[in-house]
Structure formats: C-alpha cells, structure tokens
Amino acid sequence: EAGVAQSPRYKIIEKRQSVAFWCNPISGHATLYWYQQILGQGPKLLIQFQNNGVVDDSQLPKDRFSAERLKGVDSTLKIQPAKLEDSAVYLCASRPQGTGGELFFGEGSRLTVL
C-alpha cells in the first residue's frame, strides 16, 4: 500500500513570496490533515478535511494560509505571503474511516523562509 505522498520535500523562498505544498493521501482515507511542525516543537494542526469539507481550521492563519481538497482526494496548502515564522515542516496525514484509527503521515515538506 502506498503511503502519504507529499511534494516538494524542500522549499526555500524569501519572505513575502508564495509557496504551495501538495499532498496525496492513502487511497480510501476520507480524513486528511495538514500539520505545521516548527523546529523543536510538536506538530500543530492547521486544517482537517473530511472528504472535501473542512472540519477544523481554527488554527489556520487565514490571512495568509489557504488549503483545499476539491475532489476529496489530494490537497494543496498555500502560503501567501510567507513570513519568516512560517519556516517549518508541513506534514500531511490521512486516516481511515472510524473514530479510533491512527494517522498516517507523509515525510513532510520543509519550508525555509529567508
């Protein structure tokens, strides 16, 4: 079974530029998450999708971050304009149906904002 795919693995941009990250979850997983992991910290949830609907985006900085999952499969997370404090690893995860299932994570996309 293929895992969660993310791209790009690494991205370096200057502040005020824009960036987009892509995630393809495990086939059949209805729930998709984007987490932000700042160096030395635990992952923090940015947004959670159930199929193509947003379940929780309470911690998403909506003035600069946006995410979509139009067809209920893959997802894109965009940052525009980027700030220095957005430097982090952006982790995508998916989960199968059911309330107790663990999350399966991709390798993450490391963003450096200069």
Add this chain to the structure above:
Amino acid sequence: AQKVTQAQTEISVVEKEDVTLDCVYETRDTTYYLFWYKQPPSGELVFLIRRNSFDEQNEISGRYSWNFQKSTSSFNFTITASQVVDSAVYFCALREPGTASKLTFGTGTRLQVTL
C-alpha cells in the same frame, strides 16, 4: 481542552540501557485515544501504538512496552535494551473520539542512543 505534556526534552543513554519516556495528558472526555509516534531524522512520523481509554492493559511489543495508568493520566513508553536505531524524537499524542476530533501532540522527547 486537551493537552499532552512530555516533560523530558532530551534523553541520552548508552546502548543496551533501558529508557522510559514520560507522557502525561489532560482531557475532559472519558473516552479517548492515546498514541506514540516516532520521528527519525528522515522526518516521517511513524506510528508505534494506539491505546483506548477503556483498556488499561499494558502492552509489550518486542523491546517496546507501554504503561497506561488512568489514575495518574500517564502513558509512559519504555524501550528495553536500547539500540542506536532507536535514536529519534518520540511524540505522545491524544485524540478524543469523533470524526471531527484532532490529534494533539506533546512537544516530544529526543532520545539519543550512543555506543
């Protein structure tokens, strides 16, 4: 609100030593799920174990064991006879039931196993 505390920021042991990683959680729900994930240098979070709140039986998997105690809201993780390949950051996490519930992580414990 749910919260996970991993008080140990970094632990360093010599290979073959046993090591315990502590995890304390807070939640208002009586039903919840606890997890441990391993994050090696490659960055991917690797699932280790899931525990339901109504199952306090301790679990052993090879060199890994978990001690779940609801009375103290703790879910500690022990590695027996540690190996260099165990070097990673370990995260404890909590999730309440329901489709909409999120997974809340602790800040992680960095384990360094040396020869």
